[in-house]
Amino acid sequence: MPVSVTTVPQRIALAGNPNVGKTTLFNLLTGLRQKVANYPGVTVERKSGRLAGDGPATGAEVVDLPGTYSLNPKSLDERVAYDVLVGRMPGEPVPDVVVCVVDATNLERNLYLVTQILDLGLPVVVALNMMDAAEAAGLEVDADGLADRLGVPVVPIVARDGRGLEALRQALAEVPAPPDRPGWTLMPAVAEVVDRLAAQLTDEVPDLPPRRARFEALGALTSDPLLAPWKERAPGFHAAVLQARAALEERKVPYRQAEMMGRYGWLGPLVQSVVTRHKDPSEATLSDRIDAVLTHKVAGPILFGGVLLLIFQAVFSWATPAMDAIEAGVVLLGQGVRAVMPDGWLEDLLVEGAITGVGNVLVFLPQILLLFFFLGLMEDTGYMARTAFIMDRLMRRMGLSGASVVPLLSSYACAIPGIMAARTLANERDRLITIMVAPLMSCSARLPVYTLFIAAFIPSGALFGVLGYQGLAMVALYVLGTVMAFVAAWVLKTFVFKGDASMFVMELPPYRLPRLRQVFWRMIDRAKAFVVRAGKIIFGLSIVLWFMASFPQADPDPLLEARREQAEATFTARLDSIAAAEGLSAAEVITRGPMEAVQAADAERQAVLDAVAAEEAGRQIRQSLIGRIGRAIEPVMRPLGFDWKISAGILSAFAAREVIVSTLATLYSVGEDDGEPVMLREALKADRYPDGRPVYTPLVAVSLLVFFVFALQCMSTLAIARRETNTWKWPAVMWLYMFALAYGFSLLVYQGGQALGWG
Amino acid sequence: MPTLRDLDPGDRGTVTGYVADDPPGRLLEMGLLPGTLVEVVRRAPLGDPIDLKIRGFHLSIRKHEAAAILVERVPAS
Structure with missing residues (x-):
């Protein structure tokens, strides 16, 4: 193999523990020339950039590795850092130099x-x-002394304000010599075994340098995940390790602790020799004093509640104007396109498929940006770790962890940022469970559905004269979803992810002032990830759903056509009679005729045309694939009390839950811009089956509401779950179990209610 | 011999060993090794987990894990 002779580094990796300012340094080294991608096959982000400034190494690729406490990986993030450093990440050559922050x-x-x-x-x-x-x-660190003891360059820096950056750039101008092996030692009984295993590994895998062989031997001896890959690559070595373990266990040698004891045993005196303390270490720091309040028995939870209220408030209401503006913009754009394009299916595809699809993606952005801004602040200050500390006990009972609180609460606003926020969970099992139950929290998209059906079918009286039934119903729906999320988490913990007990070993980093620039850019990064990755899927499905609602196209109805012509004819006739009465010509009457009479005639014509258009839309959707499937699945949905129109509405609501409202509006031909909610409410109440029974009884409404609490009627959630779990398996399980809950509970409500005679 | 779980907030102790033969590796990597001085700073508002100060930093672990670590009390100076 040719040996690389370059001395100017081409690839620089940043490695270090979490919370050491690694990312701040990365931003400083690379400026804004960064890109975020994913490592192959995992959801861990690969942040890379080009070394900025001027120097020989300018332009070298800088990779910001995920924070890790050791090269004995415990989480996905740590695994990535390990794989890159040991050269086992596909497509990722070993870095020329590692900057240990x-x-x-x-x-x-x-x-x-x-x-x-x-x-x-x-x-x-x-x-x-x-x-x-x-x-x-009060700590004085002797950097030169440290460099001397470690045998590598040590550059003191302050990443927050850029101090020491130039010296660091200079240290990176050329690749330093590979370091000598550090002076720590294993206990003799273990060292002897490791040497023997290393020799065996070198025999079996000759291209491994001796020093690397020792590293691998130690890892394989003390860690099962690190041993596993050798079973195929070096079966003899694999067997020897198992044998060595048995022998060491026989002799009661604590070999699994040997590495930690050896390293810390060497580091303890080393650190003492290079650090001078000018203050009593037991003295409470500012951070300790802040903690005394923020994690206080009483004040801590209250303050945390306040923080959550603020975030909730922000995501729920501050985002609303921006979301309304985006929706209005999408409508305007659609109208603009309609104005310039010829009528036809291409126009419909563009407006109702593509532009609506883009709208479906963008409408979530304000909530995502706001939520991630607050989450970024919490992470950057160190408060996030405290929220996990405060809530862990409560959440653990339900099979979750303290760190699940924020993602779950975010999901009341929208499951998408909630699921993305679950990235802060270090434990993969906890993260998956959190993602799986997050969509059960009633999100803001369910609100329009709740509102419509509660207003239409729940009586407006009040319990004990104060608690309105409608308000109670609303609260009950939120409680129902939340309780079910905890039940689901418990079931997942107990039956699906069993055995894999979660550990909670979490650093509480010192509080630090947040860096707004950094919080801002992280917010932008995450929003970009949402738009690009989930956006593609949401956009595609929007077009599919448009297609299903638009094809096959209904034949024009001669009766409706006749009504339209009739309206035009009546209008012309009225204009003529006005013209005759005023002594004007037919052409003059519009500009010079009596305004009121002309406008009244026009309004009458418009009303008929709108009604005809609404009925045509209704006819279209009845004819469409969605309408047909709605009728096809009606027998399955009938036991829940749903007719084919509700079934079709549920299907269309797969784009987004609130879509059922506009689909029902179309199906009932009430049109969309004429005071829709009230009209639709009346239309729903008036609908009858052929035998005269009402389609919607309060029981049907309750059944439908329960269905919407549970069913995963949101392709965006599936898309983001696909992205965050990197497989379609979990989104599929998610959809299925939530559908099963929805169907089961609606069935129970409707059939139970009927049996009790409430139908 | 008491475990780390038995220490009250404000108490200090020295790690002497582990209840089981195979203590969680992450605890050891974080530096909870025999001979290490540990201070229990506080318990979370609901009583669990606990906040420890070791080697100059704060580490939070659950009582369940704390019960796996044997300590010797260090009298308050």
């Missing part, structure tokens, strides 16, 4: 990872970050 206020634990990376033999530059915080805490 360490927190100067927390050297011992941060250097643990550094010693592991040094063991790999990769060229390393240590960026000693947060020198300002260290100084404030």
